[in-house]
Amino acid sequence: MKDRLAAAVKLSRADYTEIRVERTWSSAVAFRGRRLETATVSEDQGGFVRVLNTGCGWGIASFTSLDELPAMVTRANELSRAVRVDEPIRLAETRPQTGDAILELDGDVRGVPLAEKKQLLDRYNGAMLAVSDKIVDTQSSYRDEVSEVWFVNSEGTSLYQLRPEVVVSGTAIARRNGNIEKGLESIGLRKGWNSVQTFEEQFRVVAQRAVDLLAAPRVRGGAYPVILDNELAGVFIHEAFGHLSEADFVYENPQAREMMTLGRRFGKRVLNVGDNGAAQGLRGTLPYDDEGTPTQDTPLIKEGILVGRLHSRETAAKLGEQPTGNARAISFRHPPIVRMTNTYIAPGKEGVGFDDLITDIKLGVYACGAFGGQTMLENFSFTAGWGYMIRDGKVAELVKDVVLAGNLFQTLDRIDHIAGDFTWNQMGGGCGKGGQFPLPVTEGAPHVRIEEALIGGDI
């Protein structure tokens, strides 16, 4: 396949040409309540061509019929030449990469009968249903894939990557009269069948929590000291700060560049943040990004100071910085754009734990788990799965509907305490941007304390 792509690149009349071809084998099982929804095996394949000419814009073609490859290279070149630009688009220099990057399959999902996958999910789904007769509905899904990705460009890069993935998730819906609550568990790994065998207890716990939330009051809206658990702190750093560190947000916008000037103070000295696409065995991990650039650990905030950002080759060239291996596409249907990989808040002092964070809070909120988050750059929202009130330095009653409404600058600056209990949160789902969803990412963090944050709700 590499030779076939190299031949097509060679025939291209454009100044720069890249071709990405993907073949993805996947299987999926889903339950709704006690009923099986689907059990399927699928194969998806297609190609993506992107070309650039001096004085012209990008020409792009994506397609499912690989027979069309040579025609698509020609078509992309025509499209590029139809787009005249006054300021040339440049790509940062990178060393051509060649080789095969085979990630560990840890039990090749292609060799496991679909019936066994159904059995596994039935076990997890059953664990949720067995918790209580108040669990009226569940949505459980198992999905695995092995994706083969070939990437060849006109600068001599020629890569083959094998990327496995497996995701198991479950939502338990509890109901009592008109009151409905949910609990959510999701495990996403860049691994295989062996890695998802032992999660029964986690599924039971989320179903029990959905039942417990039926009797929990809504949190009262207002400003509180807030402690985020590891999972929510991870979602927080991804949403609140990660998206702003993507250089495509600033590279064409002078005001945004000023706001995100390297060297600007974003937080107290306790705060260290980075993005590491080269971390071992995580869902956001990739040896190379979708422009063929090797991934790396990129520091973004060091001791409270902005020190870096995430780049594609185009944004790096524009800002005179180095590519970081963050140009990613969710599939051959899309161009690579600047995205996160594994984003983290680095742990604080070893030995500092949750108890050290809570002890001097008189009235506050302990926000746990994440239903999701969304950012509008300066402002963001993240929805906790559940929460507890903190009263006189102790965890008190369970509360529901905990949504943090945040302003990036104020909130980062108000992080005053970070525990040493770092974990990666290997969730399913993914990140959405520019119509590309879900992109596999991982977030990692310890417990984090915000001096004051706004919680929405009745007041």
Add this chain to the structure above:
Amino acid sequence: MIDRLLDAARGKVDGADALWRREEQTAVSFESGRLKAAGISEEAGLNLRVVAQGRMGVAGTTAAKPDPKELVARARASAELGEAVELAFPNASPQSLPPIPTFFDRTANASLSELIRMGRLLVERLARPDCQVNVAVQREVADTAVGNTAGARGEYRATGIAVTADITRIAGDDVLMVYDQYVGADMPSDADLEALVRSVDTRLTAALKIVTPPDGALPVVFTPAGLAAVVLPLEQALSGKTVLQGSSPLAGKVGEALFDVRLSIRDDPLTPGRPLSRPVDDECVPSRCNGLVERGVVGQFVYDLETAARAKTQSTGNGRRGVFGKPHIGYTNVLFRMADGPQGGAQHAAPLPTLGGGLIDDIQDGLIVDDLIGVGQGNVISGAFSHPVGLAYRVQNGEITGRVKDAAVAGNAYDLLKKIGGFGTDGRWLGARWSPSLLLEGVSVARR
């Protein structure tokens, strides 16, 4: 292709239905006011569902030359693990399908330079100092064919065009984002594009001044864009699937008056000029308009074939399927409207001289909410929502006094929609939903 596939299935299964779809897209994008990229995308796929020995299975492929036998074998293997179901495959002939224009020559034939011209027009009209303007224009032509072993066949060709524009204005640490779109099956006129420009302009201008947010239980006008948090719980609860599963708060409430007597909600795949309109659904069920809520009374839930079979009712023509996976329930064009009021029809973003749809005159202190952050991420179906504002304006003594930041609104859709303070005169399409602004009373507003 459909016939060959169904022929290959016949004799090996109790019954089958299939969908074939081929899509071609052409897109141009302007970044920071500059034309940056042009692209095309071509994709074709085939989806097969079978019932074999009483059990259901599915298979799909994007292979260029799909092998019908292989696809049937894979669907049968899926069915071996599947659940028993008695699907009643419909047998509507192509002649019996309702007439609805889905294909517009002007859209299909628009040249690349015409798409670029429209984008450039918007970029020029929206340009202003210290603002970054992004514009994207995307045109699609899709051929769909559906069929089943009961003899039903349907095919249609549909066009769609989406023009989106967003402005980002950064002043110090203040980030303001304003967005709007034109989405239709037919090309926008220059007047449509001008309406889009005015919509963005009006909202941007009113947002330049920042004011302190109010707090308390207040009257809030939700614009068509801001209304998503309020209508999403209803769309989930009106799905026959959540009703069947017992998680819908509306289960068992058909015929009950739960909402303001002036509120009607319809799902209408026969609306002219909309990209989701179609003569037949993805399971060969002829399209029809469904009244989900009529004058405040719960009317009808939406169903696909399988959910209808399990609930012992009829499909409402809301079957939707992709290349992979099995058919599921999907809405088409949802009209959220005042009974006896404007019906939606083919209109798009109306010229917008002021915000609030004429509903703010009597507001002493309150908000206009145009965008909320994180909609769809909470415990949606319960009706409860709580979101920080993305774009909202304070209203004092009947006037917009400026944009508010760092505020959050919360409420319960079911409580708020019991009594609607007013329906705006600014009804419009936004994606697949038509609605005017709604004035809702007693919405919780919290500020830092």
